[in-house]
Amino acid sequence: MARREEDIERAVAELAAGKLIGLPTETVYGLAADGTNPAAVRRIFAQKGRPTGHPLILHLGESAWIHRYARDVPPLALDLAEAYWPGPLTLVLKRTEEVPLEVTGGLDTVALRVPRHPLALEVLRRLGRPLAAPSANRFGEVSPTTRAHVIHDFGDTLFVLDGGPCDVGLESTIVDLTEDLPRVLRPGGITEGQISQTASRALGKADEGAPAVPGTLEAHYAPRAELRLVDPSRLYGEVVHALDEGETVGVFGPDAPPAALQSRISFEKMGSIASVAHDLYATLRRLDDARCTVIFSVFVDESGLGRAVADRMKRACVGSRRSRMS
Ligand code: TXA
Ligand code: MG
Numbered sequence: 001m002a003r004r005e006e007d008i009e010r011a012v013a014e015l016a017a018g019k020l021i022g023l024p025t026e027t028v029y030g031l032a033a034d035g036t037n038p039a040a041v042r043r044i045f046a047q048k049g050r051p052t053g054h055p056l057i058l059h060l061g062e063s064a065w066i067h068r069y070a071r072d073v074p075p076l077a078l079d080l081a082e083a084y085w086p087g088p089l090t091l092v093l094k095r096t097e098e099v100p101l102e103v104t105g106g107l108d109t110v111a112l113r114v115p116r117h118p119l120a121l122e123v124l125r126r127l128g129r130p131l132a133a134p135s136a137n138r139f140g141e142v143s144p145t146t147r148a149h150v151i152h153d154f155g156d157t158l159f160v161l162d163g164g165p166c167d168v169g170l171e172s173t174i175v176d177l178t179e180d181l182p183r184v185l186r187p188g189g190i191t192e193g194q195i196s197q198t199a200s201r202a203l204g205k206a207d208e209g210a211p212a213v214p215g216t217l218e219a220h221y222a223p224r225a226e227l228r229l230v231d232p233s234r235l236y237g238e239v240v241h242a243l244d245e246g247e248t249v250g251v252f253g254p255d256a257p258p259a260a261l262q263s264r265i266s267f268e269k270m271g272s273i274a275s276v277a278h279d280l281y282a283t284l285r286r287l288d289d290a291r292c293t294v295i296f297s298v299f300v301d302e303s304g305l306g307r308a309v310a311d312r313m314k315r316a317c318v319g320s321r322r323s324r325m326s
Pocket of ligand 1: 031055171
């Protein structure tokens with residue numbers, strides 16, 4: 001039996017037995033459980049160290065499954081599903097009784113998406129049930145975009161399917177469709193412009209009445225090092241200052257360091273905004289592994305995908321300061 005086939009069968013068997021697996025998706029790797037098995041879903045919270053009130057996304061194998069897990073589905077949900085599923089878009093809808101309360105943290109709504117990764121789709125379709133899966137990292141820390149990241153965080157007792165590095169590299173866009181106006185709760189791979197175009201109307205404001213949920217916490221996605229965001233023109237001045245103070249410095253920036261600094265810092269080059277999205281988490285993890293105490297990066301242009309990149313960088317920045325103070 002080919003390796004891929006063997007791995008898929010093992011993944012499906014473990015899920016059917018109520019175990020957790022590491023699941024590649026096009027956004028980030030997920031820590032997945034059978035989303036219809038409450039005991040399995042509870043294991044996700046325990047493994048991740050995640051508070052149980054924080055709801056999980058339910059991943060579907062086909063758009064058609066939407067009606068089994070969501071009720072009063074508005075036409076816009078079907079339009080968005082048609083346009084962007086499989087893909088990095090999560091829709092918050094009213095849930096049906098089929099969804100265990102463990103998945104939704106007791107909410108009457110449920111977050112649904114069809115992932116685009118072929119291995120995730122194959123596992124979902126063979127299992128024939130949805131998978132509850134948060135990002136496969138410890139709560140509050142940097143999300144995983146490779147199998148090695150997941151094993152780094154959870155050890156090799158967890159079975160992790162190897163789907164290569166994630167295409168998008170940032171978590172899905174979350175759109176709440178339970179109110180009059182659609183609202184983006186978390187920016188991601190599908191931009192607000194794309195959503196409002198499909199909706200043919202303006203979107204509601206994200207912060208009005210939004211539930212306090214992990215992806216919307218001010219501090220999240222944090223590396224161990226302190227992340228500092230600066231204006232590109234001030235970058236190397238700040239780096240020199242930090243070196244003078246005895247810090248071990250990493251830089252994720254657009255311009256290579258001046259020759260005199262090259263051997264004194266760890267430098268990772270920023271490319272296009274899509275490549276920054278793709279590389280951000282892996283880069284933060286690499287600079288942590290290089291034992292940097294401070295990581296410098298720059299503010300990015302917040303249009304299109306830049307919105308999601310800036311969102312994650314700012315939360316990582318706040319989160320890294322907080323964990324250093326505590
Ligand atoms: O790309 C992704 O979305 C990845 C991959 C694995 O699919 N998953 C992911 O899951 O990022 P997680 O648990 O790290 O983030 C899920 C987000 C949280 O911010 C959660 O609060 C929100 O989805 N969410 C889930 N159900 C919700 C609901 N009923 N209402 C509002 N927000 C919800
Ligand atoms: Mg997460």
